[in-house]
Amino acid sequence: MSLGVKSLWRAQTRSVCIKELCLGPVSREHHDNPRRWLSFSAASPDHSGNGAKADEHREDHAGKKPQRTRTSPNPTRRLIKRAIKLRKSNPDTRKRPSVETLIKPAARYPSKHGTIRSLRKHFESANRQHIHDFFIQAFDKPNDDWGSTLYFLLANTPDSQELFSLKVVIGRGASREARRVLSGLDNNIGQIERRHQSNIKFEESFPDPEMLVLNISGSEIAVRDSLRDIINVSGKVTAVRVREADLKERLGDIWKTHRPGQPLALDDDDGELDASDTTMTIQTDRIPQLDELARPSRYKSYVLKERADNITPPAEWTKISFDRYVAALVHGVMPTDLARKLYRNGPSHQETVVSLLVTIFESQDTRSAVSVSALKMALAYIHAKGAMFRPATRRIFTRAEELGLPLDAETFGLFLASASRAGDINNFNSIMRLMLRKRFYLQSHAWYAFLEMTQHAKAKRIIIYKMEQKGLHRIPVFSIGMARQLALIDLLRTFGHGSVDMDQFVETYDWYGTGGTKWLNTTTVNKLLDMLGQYGRLGACHGLLEYIHKTGRSVIDVYTLNTMLTHTRTTPFQAILLRSIPGRWPWVKPDDTTYNMLFAIAWGLRRPNTLRVLWRYALLHRCLSSKVRHRIITLLRSTDRNSSNRRSLLKAWVDVIVGRAELTGEPEEKPEKLEEERDRKTAEDQGSSSAAHYEQKQKAENAPPLSQSDYFAMEKQHLAQANGRKPSDILADKLMEAYEMDLEIHKLIKAGTVLTPAMQKQLTVDIPLREAKKAEEADTVNVENVARY
Structure with missing residues (x-):
């Protein structure tokens, strides 16, 4: 029956889709909508122009047979x-x-x-x-492929075949001002380095401490552009002295074309370095080693213990205060259990941070305080959270263009990295064309993002070969990434030739580029271990870890532990990893991902004691993930009478898993009653295993369900009862004890024994607690004792 509705019209959102990079503003219609940052685009753009034309279109087709359309x-x-x-x-x-x-x-x-x-x-x-x-x-966009993208990169990337280094000496009168500017926000040494992919270092061993001495190294164009920025920001420098004639020809006239009152070049090849008040002296210098090029970041991550919108903004917005407030938002790491409590209803922590970033960038109060460094921090944070927040990056980028911020190639490199992760080669090419229109040449950022976007080994080899022709492998940072990609490709080829000697394989790539031995960093180690584990080369994995521990060439983190556990699905080998890796590297501790993986494996194998140990250890170490909570809550609330044997077994042991007996304080049975109870029940039943499964299933179905609030109350009781104490035994030992007990449980069930509550207590692993300091000492395993594993 028709209700008289012939067509359904829905108003379109005010989202501006600019071709290529699409950096137009996207309106936020509902502030309290938790999905407000989802990137939605029109599937079929409306070419009607306005509402009047749409009405005419509907009137023209009113006489036709109406078509029933379903709008999702x-x-x-x-x-x-x-x-x-x-x-x-x-x-x-x-x-x-x-x-x-x-x-x-x-x-x-x-x-x-x-x-x-x-x-x-x-x-x-x-x-x-x-x-x-x-x-x-x-949308009728150009169909770009990886071949045309490669030729576009080759045509618009300058050569970096030769590296050279300069020493820049600024006199006493201009050194203080230059030091202040070069240590600021938008024109500091780190920004200039990343902007032009050069390496700049303060020299502290110069005889005159009142003079500012800088070492600039890199390709010719990178050194030239970096020197141009340093001259521009050093406002009190009135003269530049070039010590060598060929160097003067290579640098050209960079000091004559940028700011009013630009210093004049003084041709003085003889004599000592001039220490006059306002003179900058330039001469060639040695190229520093890679170890000398490390520069710590300005801000570090910290544990955030309150909501992001509770962080107090500064009373007065300046460039420094704005930069620090953005750093406090993006570098705050929220623990999982705390995030669940603070963001119980409404947007998540990530959505709250993104909303606050957009608000402060678009506020009129912060118009004069927005800095380029804060812009890069915000864009890097939002891009790392996925494509669903892409409209927020467009709004912030559009705001930066409206404010006239001096954007550089590094800012566009963030968009290139985001397009690379999404595999969107069309958007990747659009961003590169926009960079050229903004008069930025393509740098190694674009090449490496393109290298990571391609997935086939043959294409990767071709790209790396073209990068070597351009001399990009001489840049230390990207030399490390190129060596990593080559190592992964070559390691895959060696699997068809028998065993792999990881010591010899690793040392093969120490000669590549200018990275030296630094190519074997934590990221490279994790990727090598992942590839070896996928092909079942666990012996080679342990050989690589042994080589790293012997040479100390890399640092192991918790991702290494999780990578190894991903390819190890048996409890004895998992216990070996949990004992050996923290024993060699004491700072590596299991995190919520570690407990989640182990819990999922034990869940599939129906091991109640293992689940009990993992749940309790994760709870007491504040590493209980939402997935583990969801499994336990689903098990507690389950009332399905047609559940499988796996669900019924875990349902029968759910009180043991969550430790309800410890909360009620029930007295423990004596151990000698175990054999008597087991023999009695076996003699009474004399049934098959199917009868045991049926009776256990009936027991699980009759158990009263618990609500979600009851579960969280149970967690609070366990934490209050622990009172800051931690498990006294290390996780590996307790997992092995639970593993043996679970094997005994499955053996009894297979024999047809119906487990009574008294027998369940005897087959439950005990988890003693002790003070936190003593527990940490117990977790530290002697490396000599690990060798036997």
Whole structure:
């Protein structure tokens, strides 16, 4: 029955879609909507122009047969469906080189879980590329592929074949002002380094401490541009002296064309360095080593213990106060359990931080206080949180252009890295064209982002070869990344030639570029371990860890531990890793990801004592993730009478898993009653294992369900009862004890024994607690005792 509604019209959002980079403002319609930063684009753009034309269009088609259309409330879901239809109608799109090169290939690994994981990533990458192809056809954009992108990079990247270094000496009168400016925010040494990919170092061993001495090294164009910025910000310098004639020709006239009253070049090749008040002296210098180029970041991450919107903004907005407030927002790390309490309802911590960043950048009160360094911190934070916050980056970038901030190539490099992670080669090319229109030449940032976006080994080798032709492998930072990519490609090729000697393999790449031995950093180690673990080369993994521990060439972190545990699914080997890695590197402690992985494996294997140990240790160490909580709450609230044997077994042991007996203070049974109770029940039953499963299932179904609030109250009781104490035994030892007890439980169930509550108590692993300081001492394992594992 028709209700008289012939058509449904929905007002479009005021989202401006600018071609190429699309950095137009995107309106925020609902401030309290937690999904307000989701990046939605129109699937089919409206070409009607305005509402009047749309009304005319509806009147023209009023006499025609009405077509029933279904409008999805989620535009992203509608786009995915149309992309899938496009892929089915044109299956040859997967065979195009642009699609093949950007799709992560599927691999067959010895482990079933590794093969399934690889296949899932392959389909996700393929679907993402098909959605990009759909947008290209829908909006009539140029169809860029990886070959045209490579030629575009080659044509617009200057050569960096030769490295040279300069020593810049600023006299006493201008040194104080130059030191103050070069230690500020937007024109500090670190900003100039990243802007031009050079290396600048203060020299403290100069005979005259009142003079400012800088060492600038890098490619010719990088040194020239860095020197130009230093001359521009050194306002009190009135003269420049170049010590060498060929150096004067290479530098050109950079000191004559930038600021009014630019200093004149003095041709004085003989004599000592002039220490006059307002003179800058330039001469060649040695190229520093990589160890001398390390520069610590201005801000470090810290643990945030309050909501982001409770951070007090400064009373007066200056460039320094604005920069510090943005750093407090983006560098604050919120613990998982604390985030659940503080952000119980409404937007999450990430959404709150992004909303605050957009607010302060668009505020009129901060108009004169916005700095380039704060802009880069905000864009880097938002880009790292995923594509759903892309409209926020567009608004902040548009605001920066309105304020006339001096944007540089590093700012565009953040957008290039984001497009690389998304696999959007069309957007990648658009950003590069925008950089050229802004008169920025392409740097190593664009090359390395393009290298990471490609997924095939052959394409990666071609890109690295072209980068070497341009001399980009001589830049230390990108030399490390190129060596990492080559090592991963070559390691994959060695799997077909038997075992791998990791000591010899690692030392092979120490000669590459200018990175030296620094290419084997933490990121490289984790990627090598992941590839070795995927192909079942656990012996080579332990060999690499042994080599790192022996030479001390790299630092191991918790991601290394999680990578190894990803490819180890048996409890004895997991215990070895949990004992050996923290024993060699004491700062490595299990985090919420570690407990989540171990908990998921034990959940699938139906091991109640292992789940009990992992849940209690994670709770007391404040590493309980939301996924673990969801599994436990689902188990407590389950009342399904058609549940599987796996669910019924865990349901019967749920009180043991969450430690309800410890909260009620029930007395423990004597150990000698275990055998008597077991023999009695076995003699009474004499049934099959199916009868035991049925009776245990009936017991699980009759257990009263608990609500979510009851579970959180139980967590609070456990924490209050612990009163700051930690488990006295290390996690590895307790996991092995729980593993043996779980094997005994499964053995009894298989024999047809129905476990009574008294038997469950006897088959439960005890978790003693002690003071936090003593527990930390117990966690420290002697390295000599680890060697036997």
